[in-house]
Structures are given as structure tokens and as C-alpha cells.
Amino acid sequence: MSDLWMSAISEFRERVSSETYRIWIEPIVCDGLHGGRLSLRVPNQFFADWISAHYLEGLLSSIRKAAPEAGAVEVNFIVDATIPVSELPDDIEVDDRATVPGSVSAISRSLSRRAPIAARSATRRYRDDQTGELMFERAPTPSAPPPSEYALNPRYHFDNFIVGSSNQLAHAASIAASESPGKRYNPLFIYSKVGLGKTHLVNAVGHGILEQNPSARVYFLSAERFTNEFISALQHKRIDQFRARYRSECDVLVIDDIQFLAGREQTQEEFFHTFNALYHADKQIVVTSDVYPQRIAEMQERLISRFQWGLVADIQAPELDTRIAILRKKAEQERLPLTDEVALFVAQVVQSNVRELEGTLLRIAMKAELMGRPIDLPLVREMLGTPVAQNAERLMTVDDVQRVVADYFGVRVADLKSDKRHRTVSLPRMVAMYIARERLKLSYPELGDRFGGKDHTTVMSACRKINATLVTDDALRTSLEVIEKKLGF
Numbered sequence: 001m002s003d004l005w006m007s008a009i010s011e012f013r014e015r016v017s018s019e020t021y022r023i024w025i026e027p028i029v030c031d032g033l034h035g036g037r038l039s040l041r042v043p044n045q046f047f048a049d050w051i052s053a054h055y056l057e058g059l060l061s062s063i064r065k066a067a068p069e070a071g072a073v074e075v076n077f078i079v080d081a082t083i084p085v086s087e088l089p090d091d092i093e094v095d096d097r098a099t100v101p102g103s104v105s106a107i108s109r110s111l112s113r114r115a116p117i118a119a120r121s122a123t124r125r126y127r128d129d130q131t132g133e134l135m136f137e138r139a140p141t142p143s144a145p146p147p148s149e150y151a152l153n154p155r156y157h158f159d160n161f162i163v164g165s166s167n168q169l170a171h172a173a174s175i176a177a178s179e180s181p182g183k184r185y186n187p188l189f190i191y192s193k194v195g196l197g198k199t200h201l202v203n204a205v206g207h208g209i210l211e212q213n214p215s216a217r218v219y220f221l222s223a224e225r226f227t228n229e230f231i232s233a234l235q236h237k238r239i240d241q242f243r244a245r246y247r248s249e250c251d252v253l254v255i256d257d258i259q260f261l262a263g264r265e266q267t268q269e270e271f272f273h274t275f276n277a278l279y280h281a282d283k284q285i286v287v288t289s290d291v292y293p294q295r296i297a298e299m300q301e302r303l304i305s306r307f308q309w310g311l312v313a314d315i316q317a318p319e320l321d322t323r324i325a326i327l328r329k330k331a332e333q334e335r336l337p338l339t340d341e342v343a344l345f346v347a348q349v350v351q352s353n354v355r356e357l358e359g360t361l362l363r364i365a366m367k368a369e370l371m372g373r374p375i376d377l378p379l380v381r382e383m384l385g386t387p388v389a390q391n392a393e394r395l396m397t398v399d400d401v402q403r404v405v406a407d408y409f410g411v412r413v414a415d416l417k418s419d420k421r422h423r424t425v426s427l428p429r430m431v432a433m434y435i436a437r438e439r440l441k442l443s444y445p446e447l448g449d450r451f452g453g454k455d456h457t458t459v460m461s462a463c464r465k466i467n468a469t470l471v472t473d474d475a476l477r478t479s480l481e482v483i484e485k486k487l488g489f
């Protein structure tokens with residue numbers, strides 16, 4: 001593939017999310033630049049249209065940067081159905097959710113997205129007895145389903161959610177809420193770190209409710225979307241419509257990532273009244289968050305307390321067995337041949353995040369396909385390195401790495417976690433970060449946390465720096481060898 005294209009996309013990569021890059025840019029095959037025309041092969045026409053509409057300008061500017069001498073470049077898309085389409089994004093914005101690149105629904109959704117939401121039928125206003133709030137009720141016309149942008153993610157069901165001790169309670173509560181919505185588990189509040197299945201589970205609740213009652217009006221949206229719609233309703237004086245929708249045209253409200261409301265006083269106020277209206281009408285409310293209610297930053301007390309009226313359940317990082325089961329399920333869905341050996345290996349290497357687990361499996365499958373090789377241990381080893389422990393959960397921990405490194409350099413573990421910049425401390429810190437990253441395969445953000453709450457970019461640049469220094473610095477290489485030996489690697 002042309003160097004020009006490679007350097008252009010590596011520049012462009014910095015500007016878009018990794019999901020966007022993976023889905024829309026990675027699959028493109030460049031056929032080279034001829035007479036100012038850059039030929040790009042894409043899997044289908046929708047792909048070409050989508051890129052033209054969303055990323056072409058950015059790509060062209062990256063191309064100009066990569067090769068200013070090339071002059072004006074025109075892009076020519078060629079449809080090549082043999083190019084595989086990437087897997088769907090996990091957490092792409094609600095707008096783009098459920099749009100498989102190339103599917104008809106994706107096209108129609110993208111076209112209809114900008115269309116105004118159909119005019120609502122007449123609403124009745126009244127004051128709620130309990131809250132004194134002004135309420136809106138639809139006139140008794142047949143209930144319209146929510147517009148498609150609030151639809152559930154069709155991929156997230158109970159039957160493809162693997163249950164283990166890490167998510168048992170959250171799963172059981174979700175089943176119960178879906179079986180008798182608005183009753184005992186109202187609201188249902190699910191929290192966990194990122195990538196552990198919150199969005200999946202709450203979509204499954206919605207699907208469960210719809211299975212029993214297909215006419216239930218289930219609204220699924222992120223707190224961010226709720227906020228944006230609220231602001232836009234205020235600006236365009238459509239607040240009545242907004243309130244009608246969420247307070248009386250909705251039977252089940254699923255709000256994902258409520259922590260987004262942190263510090264947004266006015267939206268919190270609005271959500272508070274939305275909550276009350278639905279709650280008093282026995283409508284099921286489902287909320288997710290990245291922390292438990294009391295820890296959501298800058299959230300009104302009264303909301304926090306309401307979040308605890310029903311059931312609060314957390315999801316922990318899955319144990320080894322659950323990780324293996326998730327890999328198997330995913331492989332089955334994607335029709336990938338996955339041996340036990342490979343599943344065990346991958347599950348040992350990727351420990352803390354299901355999204356990463358799935359992503360790793362797909363990367364392996366893609367590589368196997370590209371190279372015409374089977375998905376076997378040698379391939380996976382090449383890609384992922386050696387797992388920390390063959391038969392047990394992580395034996396070596398970040399604490400061990402920090403202890404041994406600090407000991408070796410004669411500094412304190414606290415120094416490694418501090419912000420001190422002196423080289424006597426900064427070098428050991430970088431070495432410890434590097435070893436923890438390379439050997440324990442922890443994510444950059446997690447490592448940042450473990451090193452005194454540093455930003456993930458700090459860890460990234462430390463790892464890069466050590467990597468670069470190792471090439472020329474024999475002393476550092478020896479130090480690393482000694483330390484790693486002490487750690488038993």
C-alpha cells in the first residue's frame with residue numbers, strides 16, 4: 001500500500017476515535033496515486049458515501065500534510081465486495097448505533113436522522129398531586145412507538161450475555177426488572193467500570209420488556225443525548241414537547257451513563273422531574289453509571305437518593321472462566337473457530353475489560369484471515385506475547401512490579417507514585433510503568449491510576465520513552481533483565 005496513504009492515515013488516526021478509525025478507515029485498501037487521483041477500495045457503496053460525507057475532508061487534509069508536493073489530490077472510491085467490513089462499534093453514539101456499514105437500515109437511518117421528529121399529537125396538561133409538577137399527558141390516541149433513534153441495540157440480549165459471579169446480581173436484577181417493569185426494581189441502577197456490560201444489560205432489559213409487551217414504549221438513550229435534547233428544546237422553545245415525550249409518552253426509560261449529568265444543574269433538575277413523573281406512574285426507569293450513586297460527582301443529593309430507591313447493582317471485571325465463556329460466545333456469533341487453548345490464552349492476557357477481550361478476538365481473526373493462517377496458539381502468541389500466568393489468574397501484580405523496581409533503584413514505592421520529576425525517581429517510575437504494561441498487559445488508564453492517579457498519556461509516553469532508550473542503552477537493558485528475573489518473568 002502506498003507510503004503516502006500510510007502516513008496520511010496515521011496522521012488522520014490522531015483526529016478520530018479509535019472506533020471510527022477501526023470501522024471506517026482500517027478496512028480501506030489504497031491502490032495508489034495516479035495522476036492526482038488516489039484510488040481507494042471500500043467494501044460497498046454505503047461505505048464510500050459515508051466516508052465522503054464524514055471523513056473525506058479530514059482525510060484530504062491528512063494527505064496534503066503527508067505529501068504537500070503531490071498537489072491537489074482527488075479521491076476515487078472503488079467498491080470491492082471482497083473487503084471485509086469491520087465489526088459494529090460498541091459504544092458509538094446512539095445516532096449511529098445499530099447501523100452496520102452497508103446495511104439498508106444504516107442508509108435509511110442516516111437519511112432519516114435529520115428529518116424532524118413527527119409532530120406529536122395533542123397533549124393534556126395537569127398538575128401532579130404528589131409533586132405539584134406541571135404534567136403533560138397525551139390525548140388518548142393510540143400510542144406511537146418511540147422514534148427509531150431511541151431504539152434498543154439489536155445485538156444486546158439476555159441470551160448472549162454471559163453470567164458469572166462478577167455480574168450475577170446485576171443480571172438477576174435486570175431479568176426481574178424486565179419481567180415486572182415498574183414494580184420492585186424501580187429504578188434499576190447498574191454501575192461498573194467501562195466495557196463490562198452495562199449497556200448490553202440495560203438493552204437486554206428493554207428487549208425483555210418488549211417481548212412481553214410489544215407495544216411498550218421503550219426509550220433508550222445516553223444521558224448525553226438527554227442533555228442535548230433538553231438544551232435544544234429550551235433553545236427552540238419546544239420544552240412542552242420534550243416533557244411530554246419523557247414524562248408521559250414513555251413506558252420504560254433507559255438512560256445510559258448518567259454520570260454525564262455531573263455538574264449540569266439544569267439538566268439534573270429536568271431529569272429529577274422526569275424521574276418523578278415516571279416513577280409515580282409506575283414506569284420502569286433504568287440507569288447506568290460508571291460509579292455507584294453516592295460517588296457520582298456533582299450530582300444533586302435528591303437524585304442520588306432516588307437512584308437508591310430501587311436496586312443498585314454493580315458489575316465487576318469478569319473472572320477467568322467468565323472471560324473464556326464470553327470469548328466462546330463471541331466466537332460462536334462470529335462463526336470463528338476458537339480452540340480451548342486459544343480461548344484460555346486470550347482470556348489470560350486480557351483481564352479487565354470485556355470490550356477489549358472481544359476486540360482482541362476480532363483482531364486475531366482479522367489477522368488470521370489476512371495472513372491465511374489458522375487461529376492457533378503460535379499466531380496468538382505472536383500477537384499478544386506471553387500471558388503472565390499460564391494456569392492462574394494474574395500472579396504478578398502492579399504492586400509487585402513497583403516494589404521490585406523501587407528496591408532495585410533504591411527509591412521508595414511512594415516515589416514511583418509521586419509527581420517528583422528528578423531523574424533518580426523518574427527513570428525508575430518509567431521502568432516500572434513499562435514493565436507493568438509489557439508484562440501485565442494493563443491498560444494505560446488503569447496503570448495511570450495505579451501510579452498515583454496519572455493521566456494515561458503520561459504512562460504512554462513513559463513506555464514509548466523506555467522502548468526507544470532500550471535500543472541504544474545497554475545499561476538500561478541489563479537493569480531490565482535483572483528486574484524481570486527478580487519478578488520471575
Ligand code: ADP
Pocket residue numbers: 090091156160161162163167192193194195196197198199200201326329354355358
Ligand atoms: P459498558 O456499557 O459497561 O461500557 P458494554 O455493555 O458496552 O459495556 O460492553 C462492552 C462489550 O462487551 C459489548 O460488546 C458487550 O456485548 C460485551 N459484554 C460485556 N459483558 C458481557 C457478558 N457478560 N457477556 C457477553 N458479552 C458481554
Ligand code: MG
Pocket residue numbers: 091195198199200256
Ligand atoms: Mg456503556
